[in-house]
Amino acid sequence: MxxxxxxxxxxxxxxxxxxxxxxxxxxxxxxxxxxxxxxxxxxxxxxxxxxxxxxxxxxxxxxxxxxxxxxxxxxxxxxxxxxxxxxxxxxxxxxxxxxxxxxxxxxxxxxxxxxxxxxxxxxRVLRHISDAFAEDPVRLLRVARFSARLSEFSIAPETMTLLQTIVSSGESDNLVQERVTQEFLRALEESKPSRFFEVLRETGYLERAFPAWKLSPSVLAKVDEVKSKDPRLKRFVASLEEVPVQDLNKILKALRLPKEYSELAVLAKTYEKKVPKVSSSSSEKLLFLKKTDSLRRPERFKQLLDCYETDLSKDERDYWEQLADAVRQLDLKEIVAKVKDKKDVPKMVDEARCLLIEKFSK
The missing domain is CATH 3.30.460.10 (Beta Polymerase, domain 2)
Known part of the structure; x- marks a missing residue:
């Protein structure tokens, strides 16, 4: 032995x-x-x-x-x-x-x-060992992920041909969805995740499995630029920049990502280029805070703001985070106690919040 x-x-x-x-x-x-x-x-x-x-x-x-x-x-x-x-x-x-x-x-x-x-x-070459390589569709995802990890490596032409065969033969259609999601999330952690998408595009798999996923060179560059302790969530949202809102659910359904990814992706697309300006009215700001559920879920709101790094300055992102904290900490007990008709509570609460927002912004 x-x-x-x-x-x-x-x-x-x-x-x-x-x-x-x-x-x-x-x-x-x-x-x-x-x-x-x-x-x-x-x-x-x-x-x-x-x-x-x-x-x-x-x-x-x-x-x-x-x-x-x-x-x-x-x-x-x-x-x-x-x-x-x-x-x-x-x-x-x-x-x-x-x-x-x-x-x-x-x-x-x-x-x-x-x-x-x-x-x-x-x-610096990724090369298959034998033609049996094309019998296992998971190898398509693994090679794409290795390309993201070892971005200095090229894929041997004959290996790329076999990867394309995995797709054109329909073998890639047999991939178990959970494994696709697993490899995708692992690729988002690698040093250059854009290579993962580029390889899947070159093999034909991206178009076959995710035809709505538009990834221009500028979008892929933004995906690579995301640096943090756990960059996966933010990199995923960045990859969706050119995906039309009406096509977003197709990608989310196909990937079956964790709920936090889907929720943040939908929020980020919904408010893309629509975050109110600091000079906006207090009612507009309050509506944004409520619609994004910032008062109940501060951590996700911070993640949302981080997704707009290229659209909002650091000062603007800090402003929104601090404003949400201030509104969240507003003591509403005294306001509610003064309301005679309980139906008026939401209106009175909103008025108090708008007043705070107005003072905060001065």
């Missing part, structure tokens, strides 16, 4: 040596020459549902038996896996997507590179 570190940890270790600011994450191990029964006897804990995967109880690391795979149906799950002690490391690495993801370290730290991954890494 032999075991090898494979995949992302190997790739990122070599990238770090090349000067990339990347920290290798969790190690994935492949075990050659062992059966599931032998792994259990050695004390490893079985956890894999589709193929033999085990947890090392000493350190929590994941080990998978070397396996091959064969296409048996449509989509990501349409594969039959074969794992037994006779499967070699080379056979296991052959089933992976890109050459830079098909390298391994043995337990002594020696590199095993059967398919030219180190050379492609040196030349």
């Amino acid at each position: 032999k075991r090898y570190i494979v995949g992302g940890w190997v790739r990122d270790t070599l990238l770090k040596e090349e000067g990339f600011d990347i920290a290798p994450q969790d190690k994935d191990w492949v075990v050659v020459g062992a059966s599931p029964e032998e792994m259990v006897k050695r004390g490893f804990i079985p956890v894999g549902a589709d193929f033999p995967v085990f947890i090392d109880p000493k350190n929590g690391e994941e080990l998978a038996l070397a396996r091959t795979e064969r296409k048996s149906g449509k989509g990501y799950h349409g594969f039959v896996f074969h794992a037994d002690p006779s499967v070699t490391l080379e056979e296991d690495l052959l089933r992976r997507d890109l050459t830079i993801n098909a390298m391994a370290f043995d337990e002594d730290g020696s590199l095993i590179d059967c398919y030219g991954g180190k050379e492609d890494l040196k030349n």
